[in-house]
Amino acid sequence: MVTAENVLDSSLLQIDHRDRGTIVTPLQKQFLSATESRPIWDQISKIAHDENCQTLVLDLIHVTFVSSEILGEFIELTRTMKRHSGQLVLCHVCSEIHDVIQLMKLDQVLTVTDNCSDITD
DSSP states (O other): OOOGGGTTTTTSEEEEEETTEEEEEEOOSEEOOTTTTHHHHHHHHHHHTOTTOSEEEEEOTTOOEEOHHHHHHHHHHHHHHHHTTOEEEEESOOHHHHHHHHHTTGGGTSEEESOSHHHHO
């Protein structure tokens, strides 16, 4: 079983700490449920709760599908970051996911951008 402590060894997640934020890149293509992807979400949540992380960027370059449950996880991460004056940014969002975000009017809550490096460099 993969745990939050060894998720980096499992090649499911890349983490890049930079001066102005942290870029987290999930390496799996689909997020069907938070339960199924719990080790990844535990690690991302741990980073979001770090008050030194002012910008958490989720680079979704490899992700082609997210369930509505995962969209809820994005909203919860946004709330967590805002509690300590930080921000969550989604980047490299595929067109299908971006369309769903817009259709559900989540673009009023979630920050989506094309380029991750502009945010953290």
